[in-house]
Amino acid sequence: MSNNIPAESDSGSIFTWRSIVFGFLGIFLMSGLGGYHDQVLGGTMMIGNHIPAGAFSYFIVLGLFWNGLWALADRFFKTGGAIRRTMIISSRELVFVMVLTLVSCFPPTSGLFRYFHRMLMMPWYYLSSHADWESYELLSKHMRPQIFPKPWLGDGAFSQIDYERVYKNFFTGMAKGNETVPLWKLPLDAWVQPLIIWAPLLILLALALISLQFLVHRQWGVHEQLSYPVAQVAGSFCDMKGSGGRGVPDIFSNRLFWWGFVPVLCLLLIDYFALWFPNSVPAAIEAMPDFKSWHLPVNDKIPILRKVPDIWCLNGQTIYFTIIGLAFFVSSEVSLTMGLAPILLGIFGSF
Template sequence: MLLKRSPPIIKGCTPKALIVGLLGAVCIGLGSTYNDMIIKGSGLAVWNLTPGATFLFFVLVLLLNPLLRLLHPRLPLQRGELAVAFFLILLANTLSGRGLPAQLLPVITGAYYYATPENGWAEIVQPYMPDWPVPQSRDAIWGFYEGDPTGAVPWAIWAAPLLYWAVFGLALFLAMVCLMVIVRRQWVEHERLAYPMVQLPLAMIDDDGRGRTIKPLFRSGLMWLGFAVPFVLASINALHNYFVIIPTVSTSLGGLSMFRGAVSVGLNLNLSMVGFSYFIPQNIALGLVFFYIVNVVQRGLLGMLAWGGKDETMGAYSQYTDPIIIHQAMGGMIVLVLGSLWVGRRHLGNVLRKALGRAPEVKDADEITSYGVAVWGAVASFLVMGVWLWQSGIPLPFVPLLLFGAFVGFMTIARVVAQGGVASMFPPTNGPDFVVANVGGTVLGTKGMAGMALSYAWSVDTLILLMSACANGLKLVTEISLPHRRRLFGAIVAVIVLTLGCVFALTLYLGYQYGAINLSRFYFDNVAQYPYRFMEKSILNPFEPRPSTWMHISVGAAIMGGLMAAQHRFLWWPFHSLGFPISCVFGSMWFSVFVAWLIKSTVLKYGGLTLLNRLKPFFLGLVLGEAVAAGTWILIDYVIGMQNNYLGGIVFQ
């Protein structure tokens, strides 16, 4: 009689996994921040690609875990425990680098440090700034920017404003987590989004059940071949910075000038994006590329006809292209988010009824927290943020509009990352610019504009976002049927608090040691001044809302609505609507997605699904090799003392 082998017991949120995850979160938070401020190597926490988390997880899975197995068979983390650790590290990666601390510290000090007799900020800006969320000491601010002879951080000066911001930040991030819990089942189980960025960590923890020390992915020759391509190319460029005799290499093919020079189209090939795009459904990849080309044509025609131009009602983060296109994209984002909610209306209704205690038959045991906690947690978070923003000077009627504009952008990023795997993107416009452009600076008033300027700290530069990382993490724990998921919610809160505390403390310490202006010109020069240049312009040249703004938003919304309707009604429709609202911010990625689409089409035509699946390790290797190259050379540069060792465009900067 043959006995069936019992399925392996999956361990998940064990104390061991949580401890490793929290330690990893601290390491990635401090390491990414130190790299950005001191080493200045390739960014570990700049994009939703999160190469820092991937590199640290690579070290854990391939080096530390096998070493623990050699010491004792029960010491290494099992598959579920590795997933938990990665989830927590991934979230921490979004809070460091280009995350909230790097944006907040310059924004709350820039109005004071960069005030000059020429710009008149002492008279135009400073009198309308609220006292409580900014440090109230000129010496403390100057010491932070220029360094203090003693190197001591005046914690008493910083404690109160950072505590106020901690309340807002915790509400902001909890709202993001709660919203992702609410939509997880709809996105993962009902719509079955692709989640391309989850494929690598899933493959890294996959186990063939034979009890081998090395995971199957790392025994694949194809994976190591793909790994070698970006790793070798990046290493050549890194060595060039040590030995100039070594030539550099580039994956950029230059660019194309079109429409009489009105438009330049970059042909930049990013190998990790090629790797991720291999896992994007073909219709989505084609839609991303197609709508970027449409955007190029639109920009070219607007440029040739001298229509559009710069919009003085919008800030620096919304000046990268024609305002007509930006407003259309905002309309597209609104319809994308509202349309996604409409498609999931039955699930969302079940969630709401469960939260109200009227649907005991609705199951939520497989979520990281109950639907009641998620719904009421989101409501409480939005109320806290609303009161906070109102107290900062924003007129109460416009607070919901600001939160709506900001979270439309956040939800768009999370959806695009989950469905399309786009690593480098930001919302075409942001909450403050959306409000000011639509209601006018005159209506908001000077205190309202000061509140909008402070909102730049959390709502504008969202190249890396906790919400998208949370969406990916929830997909990961779903795929491995992780038990005891409720413990994850508390761990997530702990990671947010711990990582933010460590990163803020390190950034302040480095500022008083070396001078923040020497740490990063981008953060402590550009980011510090952008909000107040916009505020100054709006106060000196007040403007009323323009009907054309809402017209262009409505046009974009109508186009997006038509595209989504065509996508759902016609099976033959080839262009996925996801590409339309992000077409104006897709320039750095389009060529990589196109190359992956072309490769995948060729593989499917001549090799079918068999060859398509067989080649997956190679493309995972492209992603992993790039992340490991970045992390490895940062460690080497730290030991040797090298700075500014960028890897020549092979790795995202």
């Protein structure tokens, strides 16, 4: 009976107050708080790989809790779907939110900001130990002063106070002990000029990479029938065709999903509570040190494998829940390929 209910999630406008508000909220959470969470709070990284845990946790909150809350409210107050139609995020809107949120994952932590500011500062750190750099004036003569933070170190006309405030503190840190440095005490003024210079290039580079998909998608997706594993995961959180108009993605009705999700969530919650209560709750790696990773000297037992490039990684075995979860969403052919690839590399690479 519910299958005959029209799915409001598949119709309507994409640009609504819901998609805009939650889209920009996703940008703020990923780009604004992702770096603080990963670098200061610690624990599981919000943005650590191509399947950012923070972004997909946000999608779960929207699809399950936000939409589920208003579906329950609609049933409780018996409004005949009025609350649900007004408040739930439709499938089309959720796609828009996902696009904004996932695109905003490229700057923090494991993305641009892992290298960008460090690459601007590290040359001056290595300058003192590279006499050839100084003799050829590599940085002072061939690099524009505007692309580096102030003060410009190339001409030697800078005060020691400014050098320590901007450069030395970047390498050694400004905090003393466990204290936290307020945002207004950071030398952000030194970065205004280089950011103005670099921002257009970075923005255009991001747009170029996004536009590149229009060139390769037809060949990969249409002609070669290649699947996009990350896109399949994101698409699963947008599919509401079987929800009967409730607005909750179909993936949350799959028992196999919950059988895999709940145990991993419990392990992550243990690590989370261990951060807040280190004296009372041991971390999962302390209570079960060999649960996720262990060492097995495969190369020592099978010496012929030493001839295979990069086969040393077989000595350390690690369980990545992200990869296990990815296997649930992607096709069996892709999972089989990922599993057989290292085995075939070891077999054929040893000859």
